Every structure is written in C-alpha cells, then in structure tokens.
Amino acid sequence: MRRPVARNLTVLVVSAAVVSVGAAAPPGAPAATPTKSPVAVGYGGAVASVDPDASAAGIEILKKGGNAVDAAVATAAALGVTEPYSAGIGGGGYFVHYDAKSRTVQTIDGRETAPLTAGSDLFLENGKPIPFAEAVSSGLAVGTPGTPATWQKALDKWGSKGLRSVLRPAERLARDGFTVDDTFRAQTAANETRFRYFPDTAELFLPGGELPVVGSTFKNPDLARTYAELGREGVGALYRGDIGEDVVATVNEPPVVPASGWNARPGELSVKDLAAYRAKFQAPTKTAYRGLDVYSIAPSSSGGTTVGEALNILEGTDLSKASDARYLHRFIEASRIAFADRGRWVGDPAFEDVPAKELLSQRYADSRACLIKDDAVLTSPVAPGDPRDPADCDARGTAAPTTYEGESTTHLTTADKWGNVVSYTLTIEQTGGSGITVPGRGFILNNELTDFSFAPANPAVHDPNLPGPGKRPRSSISPTIVLDRHGEPVVALGSPGGATIITTVLQTLTGFVDRGLPLVEAIAAPRASQRNAAQTELEPGLYDSALRTRLEAIGHSFRANPEIGAATGVQRLPDGRWLAAAEKTRRGGGSAMVVHPALR
Numbered sequence: 241m242r243r244p245v246a247r248n249l250t251v252l253v254v255s256a257a258v259v260s261v262g263a264a265a266p267p268g269a270p271a272a273t274p275t276k277s278p279v280a281v282g283y284g285g286a287v288a289s290v291d292p293d294a295s296a297a298g299i300e301i302l303k304k305g306g307n308a309v310d311a312a313v314a315t316a317a318a319l320g321v322t323e324p325y326s327a328g329i330g331g332g333g334y335f336v337h338y339d340a341k342s343r344t345v346q347t348i349d350g351r352e353t354a355p356l357t358a359g360s361d362l363f364l365e366n367g368k369p370i371p372f373a374e375a376v377s378s379g380l381a382v383g384t385p386g387t388p389a390t391w392q393k394a395l396d397k398w399g400s401k402g403l404r405s406v407l408r409p410a411e412r413l414a415r416d417g418f419t420v421d422d423t424f425r426a427q428t429a430a431n432e433t434r435f436r437y438f439p440d441t442a443e444l445f446l447p448g449g450e451l452p453v454v455g456s457t458f459k460n461p462d463l464a465r466t467y468a469e470l471g472r473e474g475v476g477a478l479y480r481g482d483i484g485e486d487v488v489a490t491v492n493e494p495p496v497v498p499a500s501g502w503n504a505r506p507g508e509l510s511v512k513d514l515a516a517y518r519a520k521f522q523a524p525t526k527t528a529y530r531g532l533d534v535y536s537i538a539p540s541s542s543g544g545t546t547v548g549e550a551l552n553i554l555e556g557t558d559l560s561k562a563s564d565a566r567y568l569h570r571f572i573e574a575s576r577i578a579f580a581d582r583g584r585w586v587g588d589p590a591f592e593d594v595p596a597k598e599l600l601s602q603r604y605a606d607s608r609a610c611l612i613k614d615d616a617v618l619t620s621p622v623a624p625g626d627p628r629d630p631a632d633c634d635a636r637g638t639a640a641p642t643t644y645e646g647e648s649t650t651h652l653t654t655a656d657k658w659g660n661v662v663s664y665t666l667t668i669e670q671t672g673g674s675g676i677t678v679p680g681r682g683f684i685l686n687n688e689l690t691d692f693s694f695a696p697a698n699p700a701v702h703d704p705n706l707p708g709p710g711k712r713p714r715s716s717i718s719p720t721i722v723l724d725r726h727g728e729p730v731v732a733l734g735s736p737g738g739a740t741i742i743t744t745v746l747q748t749l750t751g752f753v754d755r756g757l758p759l760v761e762a763i764a765a766p767r768a769s770q771r772n773a774a775q776t777e778l779e780p781g782l783y784d785s786a787l788r789t790r791l792e793a794i795g796h797s798f799r800a801n802p803e804i805g806a807a808t809g810v811q812r813l814p815d816g817r818w819l820a821a822a823e824k825t826r827r828g829g830g831s832a833m834v835v836h837p838a839l840r
C-alpha cells in the first residue's frame with residue numbers, strides 16, 4: 241500500500257536551539273569550543289556532525305558564501321582534526337549530493353582500493369585467514385586513500401570555493417588546537433595499547449606518553465602543515481607527490497617500536513596505486529517508499545541496496561499503525577532478509593556482477609517479504625534469494641553468516657540557502673584505523689581492506705567480497721537523501737557503525753517517516769540491529785524494556801549492545817527553514833547548527 245505523503249512531513253516539531261559559533265580568539269590561541277546542541281533550526285544553511293568544532297567549520301564556510309559542498313568538505317577536514325580516529329585524509333568515504341537547480345541526486349564513490357598486486361589471498365597465511373586484530377594494525381590493511389580525491393572531485397563538480405579556502409578552518413583548528421573531550425580521551429584509551437606499537441602515533445596521540453587530558457588543548461601542527469600543502473598544491477601532493485611517497489613508505493614498512501614485539505605486516509602499496517586512484521561519480525540507488533524517493537549510495541557500498549531492499553520489504557506493512565512490538569518485529573525480520581541478500585550479491589561492481597537494480601525491485605522484495613510471519617521468527621542465517629529470478633517466498637540460495645566489520649567512521653550532513661544538500665560518510669574503518677600515523681604528516685592510515693572477506697563467508701558459494709587488485713572492499717556506508725515527489729528534499733541522514741550503519745539508517749528513516757518521530761527523536765530512539773545472525777543486538781533502552789520480553793515470546797533472541805551508531809541529519813521544513821539534528825547522548829552528543837538560528 242502506498243500512502244501519498246508520509247505523515248511526518250506536515251508535522252513541525254522544533255526544539256529551541258541556541259547556537260554560537262566560534263567566538264573570535266586571539267591568533268594562535270584555541271577558539272572556545274562552540275556550544276553544542278543536538279538540534280538547531282533556522283535559515284541560511286545547516287550542518288550536523290558529531291563535533292561542534294567541525295560543524296562550526298562548515299557554518300563558517302556557509303557564512304562566507306560557500307555552498308553545501310564547500311561546507312561538507314570543510315566539516316570533513318575539521319573532523320580529520322577533532323575525530324582523527326574516525327575520519328581523515330588517510331581514509332575513504334561516500335559523498336551523496338542533491339543539486340537544487342536540477343533536482344537530482346548524484347554520488348561519489350571515494351572508497352579505498354586494494355593494491356594492484358592484491359589477490360584473493362591477501363589476508364591468508366599458509367592458506368588460513370590471519371587473525372582479524374593482527375590484520376587491523378598492519379600495512380596489509382591499508383587501502384589507497386580516497387578522501388582527498390573525493391573532496392577535490394566534489395569541489396570541482398559542485399563546489400563554489402577552492403580546496404585551499406575550505407581547508408582553512410581545519411588547518412587553523414589543527415594548528416591552534418581544540419579542547420579534548422571525554423569521547424576523544426576514551427577513544428584514545430581504547431587504542432592505547434596498539435598506539436604504543438607505533439612511535440609516530442604514540443608521540444602524536446599520547447602527548448608526553450600519557451592519555452590526553454579532558455579540557456586540555458590538543459594541537460596537530462603536522463596535520464596543519466599537511467592541509468596547507470594540500471591547499472597550496474592540490475591533492476596531487478598525495479596522489480603524485482611527497483605526501484604520497486611518505487604514505488607508500490609507511491605502508492610498506494610500518495614504523496614499529498621494536499620492543500613492542502608487534503608484527504605489523506607490511507602492505508604492498510605503490511606510487512602506481514596512488515597515481516591510478518580515482519574517486520568515481522556514479523548513479524545513486526533509488527527506492528520509492530511511502531510516496532517518497534530514497535536516494536543512497538550504490539555498490540561498492542551495500543548501503544543503498546540493503547536499506548532499499550528492507551524498505552521495499554516493509555512497504556507492505558502500515559508501520560504508522562503497527563504496535564511497537566509489531567514494528568520492531570517487522571524491522572528486525574526485514575533487516576535479516578536484506579542482509580542475507582547483501583552477503584550473497586554485493587561487492588565491487590568493477591569486479592563482480594552485482595544485480596543492484598534487481599535487488600531494489602519491489603517484485604523481489606515482495607517475494608522475500610512473504611517469508612515473514614507475525615507469530616514466529618526466521619532462523620538465521622536466512623538463505624539469500626535470487627533477485628534476477630524472483631520466486632515467491634524465495635530463499636533458494638545457500639545461507640552464509642554475515643562477515644565481521646569494524647565500527648568507527650563519522651557521518652555529516654550539510655545544506656545551504658540555495659537548497660543543496662550533502663550527506664557524506666567518511667571513514668578510516670576501525671576507531672583508530674590501522675593505528676599507523678604517517679611520520680610528520682599528522683594523520684592515521686585506514687585499515688579499510690579488512691572490510692573484505694578474508695576467506696569466503698561460505699566455501700560452497702561465490703563470495704563477491706574477496707580481495708582483488710585495485711578492488712574496493714564492500715562497505716555498509718549509507719548516506720541518504722530523501723526527496724518528495726516534486727524532487728524537493730525532505731530529509732538527509734546517515735551514520736557510522738560498520739554493518740550496523742544499515743540498520744541505523746533504516747530504523748531512523750522508518751522512525752521519522754512512519755512513526756511520526758521528529759528527526760532528533762528518530763535519531764535518539766534506542767536502536768536494534770539484526771544482520772542475519774541468531775541474535776539481534778539491542779541498546780539498553782530496548783534491552784531493558786518490556787518490549788524485549790514480548791518479542792522473546794515469539795522467538796526472538798537478543799543481546800545487549802551499549803551503543804549503536806552516531807547519526808546526523810538535516811530536514812527541510814515546510815516553511816523553507818532547515819532543521820539540523822544529531823545525537824543527544826551517543827558518543828557524548830553531536831552538534832547541529834544553522835547559519836541564522838530562528839526560533840518559533
């Protein structure tokens with residue numbers, strides 16, 4: 241059943257938000273940390289990210305006349321300073337852009353690539369997969385960074401400012417410093433042991449050999465210089481120049497403290513890999529849902545096809561009228577099924593025949609939805625179907641478990657006064673990436689290649705996510721932009737969280753579109769994540785609730801997960817204002833800002 245307009249779109253719920261951006265500080269002194277709020281409403285453009293300094297960087301660029309793309313790159317670069325364990329020029333990401341003039345959505349795949357020498361045995365030793373944790377902190381895991389190329393491509397195509405000027409706020413932040421908060425300290429602490437293996441990482445992130453103190457000023461002058469060089473010389477400094485040479489040397493011989501005994505396996509990245517790297521324009525995925533069009537990223541990420549398939553499966557249920565238990569049950573089962581198909585069918589389309597269009601067909605979703613019962617739970621792993629040949633209640637494939645993916649990354653969402661929108665998720669994979677800092681450059685290298693399957697998820701079936709030369713590892717990143725039937729933006733959002741990104745985006749979208757939650761409440765709602773496993777993960781707000789018992793009674797099995805994801809989003813209000821929204825409490829709370837706050 242299709243309802244013409246989702247009910248939330250006419251509901252205007254706005255919380256007051258006071259935003260003060262970057263009070264001027266004397267040169268060389270760190271600016272006061274901008275006030276942090278999970279929601280902001282107003283005119284002139286909006287930025288939502290996990291961090292107030294980063295959101296302020298985007299707002300600064302918007303105030304200088306920049307557009308949503310300029311602001312997105314400025315915010316991302318600032319996140320490279322204040323969230324260096326999740327984002328930065330040593331990683332990759334996926335950029336989704338809505339162009340207000342043409343009312344179209346386009347995307348950039350800026351995913352890291354495997355070295356041109358990589359084979360499917362990249363993570364095998366003596367025929368056996370190397371332990372995941374050993375692979376993470378190694379040169380072997382480092383893919384060719386895609387983030388600098390993504391920024392340049394986005395600016396060239398849609399931006400109004402040059403790289404140099406949009407990097408300026410981040411360069412200043414790196415040089416003058418930012419104030420350490422609990423999240424930064426906690427993330428450093430969680431990485432402390434392995435950071436000590438790598439002398440450049442320890443020197444930068446454990447100043448004086450200690451964890452950074454909350455409230456102290458953290459400076460990264462090496463990164464300030466790197467940003468200045470990229471601004472001056474362009475991203476060629478990384479893909480064809482001296483920064484790139486340093487990256488290659490570091491990957492191929494990771495500098496390790498000898499006494500640590502850590503076996504940091506070398507990678508095989510070469511200057512050829514860097515020179516060959518391209519961020520790619522590609523068509524978005526598009527899913528019709530409740531009269532709206534949901535755009536997201538196509539493979540090499542599994543985000544768009546998996547969120548889209550699950551939405552199509554859910555389309556047949558009126559979630560606005562369902563009880564909380566029925567809503568959660570349907571959401572869990574739709575996720576379970578969509579993950580079965582993701583595992584079987586999605587990989588890098590430059591190497592694999594990925595039936596992306598078929599995965600997103602309503603006919604296929606209906607054939608899979610018929611597996612869902614209201615009084616019973618599907619047994620995982622559920623087998624995939626065949627989207628190229630849908631059959632009713634289809635589950636003819638061979639079941640395979642979902643492979644493990646690390647969880648880190650960051651999502652930002654921007655909008656401008658012209659109506660353009662960006663939804664951008666960038667990552668260095670694990671929190672802290674490979675743990676390897678490029679000496680003298682101030683940034684950590686990714687471990688994105690551990691998103692490949694080390695060995696086939698099921699030896700009897702082709703795994704589309706095995707490593708290959710120049711191949712992109714499958715991602716779960718799902719930056720999303722939703723348009724109404726006139727092609728006007730309604731909402732844009734995304735989240736970090738490895739494979740849980742998909743369930744977080746799906747749950748937030750259905751919370752907003754179907755359950756009538758204001759965007760900030762849809763983001764704050766306690767999360768569940770089912771990824772074709774026996775147990776569904778629940779955040780405490782659900783785990784400790786009566787809902788859990790009700791769902792267990794029909795056969796669900798749960799385990800607690802203290803925190804899933806860290807979403808941000810923007811919403812276009814019917815009167816033309818922007819509402820920016822971020823987390824209220826996860827990761828210490830996010831930061832929503834608008835250029836001209838306007839209270840009701």
Ligand code: GLU
Nearest residue numbers: 647648649715716737738
């Ligand atoms: N590497 C993950 C992916 O691309 C993202 C990591 C995360 O967001 O936590 O799916």
